[in-house]
Structures are given as C-alpha cells and as structure tokens.
Amino acid sequence: MAFVITRPCCNDASCVSVCPVNCIHPTPEEPEFRTAEMLYIDPESCIDCGACVDACPVGAIFPDGELADEDEPYLRLNADYYLDHDGEAGEAPLRRAPKLPDGDVYIAVVGAGPAAFYAAEELVRFGSVQVDMYDRLPTPYGLVRAGVAPDHAATKAVERTFASTERKKNFQYRLDVTVGRDITLDELADRYHAVLHASGASTDKKLGIAGEDLPGSVAATEFVAWYNGHPDHADDVYDLSSERAVIVGNGNVALDVARILLTDPDELASTDIAQHALEALRTSSIREVVILGRRSIADGAYTNSEFLSTGLVDGVDVVIDDADLTVSPQIAAQLDDGTVDSTIGSKVRLAREYAANGTHSADRRVVFRYLTAPTEVLGDSAVTGVRIVRNSYDAQGRVCPTGETSEISTGLVIRSIGYRGQVVDGLPFDEETGTVPNHAGRVVNTEGEHLPGQYVAGWLKRGASGGIGTNRFCGQETASVIVEDIVGGAMPTPPLHRDDVVAMLASRGVLPIDGGGWSNIDKAERTASRAVGSVRRKIVTIAKLREAATGPIPG
Template sequence: MTFVITRPCCNDASCVSVCPVNCIHPTPEEPEFATAEMLYIDPETCIDCGACVDACPVDAIFPDDELAEQDEPYLRLNADYYRDHDVEAGVPQLVRAPKLPDDEVHVAVVGAGPAAFYAAEELIRHPSVRVDVFDRLPTPYGLVRAGVAPDHAKTKRVERTFASAARKKNFRYYLGVEVGRDISHDELVDRYHAVLYASGASADKRLGIDGESLPGSVAATDFVAWYNGHPDHADDVYDLSADRAVVIGNGNVALDVAQILLTDPDELAATDVAAHALEALRASSIREVVVLGRRSIADGAYTNSEFLSMGLIDGVDVVIDEADLRLSPRLAKQVADDSVDSTIGSKIRLAREYAENGEGGNRRRVVFRYLTAPTAILGEERVSGVRVVRNVFDSASDRVVPSGESVEIDAGLVIRSIGYRGIAVEGLPFDDDTGVVPNEAGRVLGDDGAPVPGHYVAGWLKRGASGGIGTNRFCGQETAGALVDDVIAGVLPTPGSSREEVPELLAARGVHVVDADGWAAIDRAEREAGRAIGSPRRKIVTIAGLREAAVSAHPSDS
C-alpha cells in the first residue's frame, strides 16, 4: 500500500517535514516548489507510515486502497510526476528558531488572509513577540473564506491551522478595523516596532478590448466574491437568463467559475455558498460555459487537479475539439519523444481523453477552446457575445500569433478571469507596473533601494497575484524570518507611543472592534444557521449583520 495526495492539496508542505523517507516532492528546498501545482508521493519510496496523513491540514492524503472512485486518477498523477523527478532531491532542513532578546517586540499585521497568518504564526513562536492582526472585515481568513470555491470544503480546513495560531496568548485580533480610515499607517508606525502588510491583491486586471465595460461583462474577482458572500458584493446582481456564458482565462479561478455556473444547485446547497447566489443559480438558464485560452493546452494555468475535477461534475459534459489541441512544434516533438515535463504531459493527456470521450448527452456542458483570444465583447445595451480570433504557432519562435480568422460566440454573460492585481497602500512605495510593493525578502524598499526600517510585506502584495495557500505559507515565513533577523540585528525603530493605546484610540473614533470572542460568535452563528439547512455554514453577508452577531459576545457594547 502507498499513500496518494488528492485534489485538496494546499502545498503548505506540512507533510514534507514529517516524511521519514523524503518521498514527497517538490520540497521547499527544491526550486520548482514555488510554482508546483501540488505535491506528489512517490509510490516506489513510500513506506506506508501514515505520518503525512496526520500532518495534512486539509485531509488530502489517502491510502491507495481507500481512494474514492473520483480520486483514483490521482494514483497516476502522483506516479507520473516521478517519471522525470528524483526523490533524492531537496532533503528538508530542520531550522531552529533563533533566540530573541527578552524585550517585547510589537508587530502590527495588516490583513488576515493566509500570508498574514503564516507570518503571524512564525512570529508568535517567539514568546517576546506580540502580534496584532488588523483587517477591515469583521471576519478573518481572506481568500480562504471569500475566494476558495464553496465546493472545496477540504481546502478550507486550513482555517484550523489559522485558528490554532489565533488562540495563542501573544496574538490579538482587530477585525472590522480599516487601516487608512479607522487608524492611519503613521499611527501604527508610531505604536509598533514593525508593521507588516499582507492585504492581498483585490483589483482585477483588464483585457483592454472594446465592450469590456458593457453590462454583462464582469470581473471574476467580483463574481467569486459574490457567490462566496463577501460583504462588498452581497448586493450584486448577475443576469443568468442566457443559455451560454463565456469565461475568458485559463486559471483555477476560471474553472471554479465555470463549475459554479454548471453544478446542480442542490449540490451547492450542501456547501457554504452564499444564500443570495444559490437563489440566483437555482433560477439560472445557463447550460453551457465556454472557457477561452489564448495559448495552447500545454500553457493552461489551471492545475491538473482542477482540470480533472471538471470531468467529475454530475450531469456535465466536458467538450474539447481535437483541432484545439495543437501544440507548438517544439512541444509536439517532446511529446512524441516522451521527454515532455510530466506535469505538462498529464495536462495534455487529460485534454486528449476529454476530446476522445466526446459529448455524453448531458443537458449542461463546459467547452474548452484553446488558441482562441477575445478581440471584442459584443453588444449594444448589454453583452450579446464575444468576437475571438484563432491563434496559430509562429514556426520561427514557437509563440502564438493571430491567424486573422475571426468568429463570434453568442453569450449573455462574459466573465473576465485573467488575474488579480495589487492596490497601492498609503504610506508604502508601490510599483504600478507590477502591482507590488518593492521589497527584498519582504523588507519594504524605499526610493533609494534601501530597506525602510520596520516596514514589511507578505503575500500577493509582496510577490504579485500568483500562487496558492502553500506558496503564501513560505512567503509569510520568509517575511517573518527577515523581521526576526532585524530584531536580532537591532535595526527596528523604537515606537514613540504604546500599542496599548490602540483600543482607546479606536473607541474614541466610534470604531466597533471585532475581537477573538466576536469572531467566535460570528462563526458560531453561521455554523448553527448552516446546520439548520444541511450546510457547513450559512454566511452572514452584510457588515451590519456580522457586527450584530459579534456583539452577542459583548452585549454591553451594543
């Protein structure tokens, strides 16, 4: 028997550190870890000890003889990885936490998503460090709560790791507090030795084509927030009366959106999907979702795990035209020689299997179209379709170029899923071209290229909007490590005021802070409401409603 890693894999590498035979790769010591789709267990090396199962925070690892039928393809995905990867590489290194001075170090963390929590978790390992986490929403967990698809319930179990960190005595919540409005950057700098921003990348990228602003053309960032119950989007309304939607993009978010539009609402009802979204999806007329990719199947930015899951949606056909599976001459030769990278090879194999299977006669279908780029979104008063151009490979460079062949696809909804982008933060330098704060290992760099003492970033604001939960773990830990090194080096500034002034300062401004007890009350209320309807939780989707639930923990504050 061997163990197998399946779809919920979060890449946080908790399993790697406990494996006694180094059979899980890539490890954080290997260069490709930062871009890996998931982690893989070598079936030839695994000794069936089960240590990885206990360590996995999202319950993604199973014995091969206990796999559910839909998870059986992961046996091959795990084995295929080791066709061109070596289990001898990247032996995990045990790193001891450095000893800090006994004097207290006060750190403000702005943001409460994965990168923020992983940085905070690393910092509070040191008893002398006090971490206060600020977030403008009354709820923590960032994109784990508001970005991970509702049907990815196991992936959301990483929240248990975050909750464990939040229970430490040297951790404190300031939820429902917006830095820049309720308290300024300068006021934090004056009260903390260090301020670490991990506030994410919430803006959407633009296509820059005609018709992009028509009603019915929407950003995936907004649509995802809507069906996940983000308070900023609870009142959004989407017209789902057409029978076809087009999703522009080839990443995991694009596939999540397609899956939500096509999944039977009765199945979604058993998830934590927002009630308003579920009601709209029950009334939806959409029966086909076309997913457009500008480049070839080999360049799909979604993971094999997510691509595989599209074929498991009950009542939905996955349709791919063989003609859309053209490869560049270079890659076609690698496939023929069986020398193609195993991850890319698996992606091509899965696509070819979908194409060979053809349509199964289901009422709903998802159509993947590769080498197809949008040139205009069509419509007068609202979206009526998309004009696309077929791309071909330039024989000299292997790059895709427009062929000049143009077609139109009728659609009543177009969802642009081409990525997130960071937003400038008051008090920090910002690179508009890259959408990140200039930094070195998380240390914010000033205009002169030197670190700004006491200023740090982590997550998407640090490196750009790419990578998932596991990437954010090591990103947050790297920043925390830089901060700890600066403590030891004695380069952090001394606060002019005390962090203990913050509650009084916020109260004087009429800010109702949601603390750990308040969040626990919200969590409890949502879970109780969920149990009544057979779902994990029913999210409260307004700021007022969240604050009302939080007040039950402190009745005297109402």
C-alpha cells in the same frame, strides 16, 4: 499549531515511534534519552498531525493553543531544548533557533489571509512577540473564506491551522478596521516595532477591449466574491438568463466559476455558498460554459487536479475539439521525444482524452477553446456576445492572431485573467507588477534601501500567483527576516505604545472586533447552517456581522 509535552510525560517514547517528521527528542537511540527528565517536541518542525497525542499513554501532549495556564511554561520548555541542543557527537545541532532580546516586540499585521496567518504563525512561536492582526472586514481568513470555491471544503480546512494561531495568548484580532482610513500607517508605525502588510491583491485585471464595461461583462474577482458571500458584493445581481456563459482565462479561478455555474444547486446547498447566490443559481438558465484561452492547452494555468475534477462534475460533459489541441512546435517536439515537462504532458494527455470522448449526453457542458482570444464584447445596452480571433504559433513559438474571427452568443462574459494589488498609502508601489518593492519581504525604496519596520507578504509581495502552499513559504520567509531584524537590532523602537489603539479608534467611532467577536460570528453562522443543512450559512452584510459579533448567540 504545534503540540507540547507537559508534566505527566512518562518517557516511554511511544510518541517518538509514531512521529512522521522526527520532531520529538531525545529518542531512545540518543544517549541523553537514558537520563532525560522528559521528552520535547520541536515547535519549528511539528506538522500538527496529532499522531503523538493518540500514542501518548498518559495524556501529556496538548495543542499549544489549548494549554492550561499552569502548563504554559511547557511551551517554552519544549522550545528551549532545541535552541543549541546537539545530537550525537559529530552531528549538527537539531536546530539553532534565534534568541530574541529581552522585552516585548509588537507587530501589526495588516490583512488576515493565508500569507498573513503563516507569517503570524511563525512570529507567535516567540512568547515575547505580540501580534495584532488588522483587517477591514469583520471576518478573517481572506480568500480562504471569500475566494476558495464553496465545493472545495478540503481546501478550506486550512482554517483550522489559522484558528490554532488565533488562540495564542500573544495574538489578537483588530477586525473591522481599515488601515489607511480608520488608522494611518504612520500611527501604526508610531506604536509597533514592525508593520507587516499582507492585504493581498484585491482588484482584477482588464482585457482592454471594446464593450468590456457593458452590463453582463464582469470580473471573476467580483463574481467569486458574490457567490462566497463577501460583504462588498452581497447586493450584486447577475443576469443568468442566457443559456451560455463565456469565461476568458485559463486558471483555476476560471474552472471554479465554470463549475459553480454548472453544478446542480442541490449539491451546492450543503456547502458554505452564500444563500443569495444559491437562490440565483436555482433559477439560472446557463447550460453551457465556454472557457477561452489565448494560448494552447500546454499553457493552461490551472492545475491538473482541477482540470481532472472538471470532468467529474455530475451531469456535466467536458467538450474539447481536436482542432483546439494544437501546441507550439517546441512543445510538440518534446511530446514526441518524451522530454516534455511531466505537468504539461499530463495536461495535454488529459485534454486528448476529453477530446476523444465522443459521448456527450449530459444536459450541461463546459467547452474548452484554446488559441482563442476575445477582441470585442458585443452588445448595445447589455452583452449579447463576444467576438473572438483564432490564434496560431509561429516558428519561434510565439502566439499570433490569424485574422480568422467568429462570434459566440452569450449574455454573460466573465474575465478571469488575474488579480492585481492596490497601492498602499505610505509605501512605494510598482505599477507594472502591482506589488510593493521588497527584498525577501523587507520593503525597499527606489534606492533599494530597507524602510525600517516595514514588511510585506503574500500577493502584495510577489504578485497574484500561487496558492495556499506558496503563501505558506512566502509568509514564513517574511517572518524569518522580521526575526532576523529583531535579533540584529535593526527594528526601530516605536515612540508610543499600542495599548492606546482601541481607545483611539473608539474616539473615531470605530469599534474593532476581537477574537471573541469573531468567535460569536463563527458560532452564529454555524448555528444558522443547521436550518438549511449546510456547513456554514455566511452572514453577508457588515451591519449583521457587527451585530453577530456582539452576541449573544442563539441556542
């Protein structure tokens, strides 16, 4: 979202002085300020902080998604100022935004997660670009809604940025539509100048060990979806009667799962956790979660902030044995001479602090075990334990099994070793990386040639790594190459018009949910949350989501 200066602008520059990114011009220091009719906000640089709104003495500044009809032209007026506008003599232009050819351009975005939205945010800055966002679920926001842990409300606040994009007049939802089933890629290509695929990486990676498919051995992707109320997993049932759970993996998702399993359910009740999950956790017997990492603490894939927050969970001890703090010879040398990467150094120091804390009085605990890998999930008809092997480093810093094995008793094993993309019908796919081959977002064939009108963003573009911030850069990069292709005339002209899509889907018994329908769902969930004292009570079945989308909303 960007802010826009409108008609009442008084030119007193109060907004200029509070802008943290210098995106309001001309400033009093610039010669043009003396004769300027009004001031202008650069939509490309605005960071949506709102400081200028509070500073404006005449109420002339509004979010671009909340402009009255008569003020819509001011969005273009603000942007036009920066097209080729020079600063003072000898300075580079403030910004050189591309000038798009005349006529509307239609873009279909497949997926409604962070990468999709960050790309859409860039595209809808151009009034002639019309973005239709498709998703197979009746709800948007992807893993922000169904993947971010319920107790990470601050992270979920990024939804406000997405909401500002969805309010744009050149943006519309077509939710509850499965591309590839309800409408084919060829049908989209016939109606849109470009199709941007940003459907994420929705499947889990396997451990490849015996017993992995036993009841009680589950994927973190599914478990996370279950407690976040994803409709695909609302009916899942997990046996939480064991006193110990084992998580295989050393990323942020592993810590999220451990934290949810051990946090007092009364604390989770105020979050947007799915009610079925909250009820199951209230009767859970799990008091210990063991997290296994095949390499050392220095190789932990979780962030230091997540590692630190694990130790801040009320009533939960963090347990690390000194024997598990071994690192590779190379890292050990870097720690000794002070040349170690600061992120790794902080992680090792924090782990040592946890290990040095001999006071473990809480009735719940999370145990970190490094240089430990599972070799078999044990049990006949259900999981009863996991066999593990101790690893060590050789002189070259490679991880090698030692042959020293042991067993951990448990009734629940959760693998958390990453997500993987799925094949998109009609596009090339790299099975090894789980991605669609591309150059900076342009989909390419086996010869490296760009497939006209086909683009990719997010995990499907680069693999399942990085968080929301990485997806911002990734989505923006793809949006920029789409704009380049529009300007350069490399965008194919569709033979048909996208205006017939809704009627075509209706003839197939598919009724897309638009922005109004999503607004109804959002209001219904927030209304229901008041009865249970949470921020949101998610609707977790497709049928009920569709019902809520049609309204009316109860008062």
